[in-house]
Amino acid sequence: MYSVTSKDGTKIAYDKVGQGPALILVGGAFSYRKFPQQVELAYLLSEYFTVYNYDRRGRGDSGDTQPY
Template sequence: MLTVTSKDVTKIAYDKVGQGPSLILVTGAFSYRRFPGQVQLVNLLSEHFTIYNYDRRGRGDSGDTQSYTIECEMEDLQAMIEEAGGSA
């Protein structure tokens, strides 16, 4: 497990698997990076891509803050984009 720090200092947990162009996977509202279907998808895609599979804030091994905002979710994704090479 790796972590990246979001703009509000929240730690975001992720796994990095595979090789090739970067691909960031964003799970659904009730999922996390180790959900069996998510792991299966990572295994299929990692043959062709470097997969960044992260836990959205408040899920899995990622941290959270008192007040939720969609802007925080966007900042988390921006931190992942920067970690993956800077563009999406």
């Protein structure tokens, strides 16, 4: 797991797999980066892309700084 800090100080967690052009996976409203189908998709795409699979604000390992 990697993390980056947004401008307002919120930690955003992500995983990175593969090599090639960057591709960012955006999970659905109730999803998070470790959802099994999301992980499977990331690995399938990683043959062709560098896949960034992240937890949206307030989900999984990402923080939720108020207000936003």
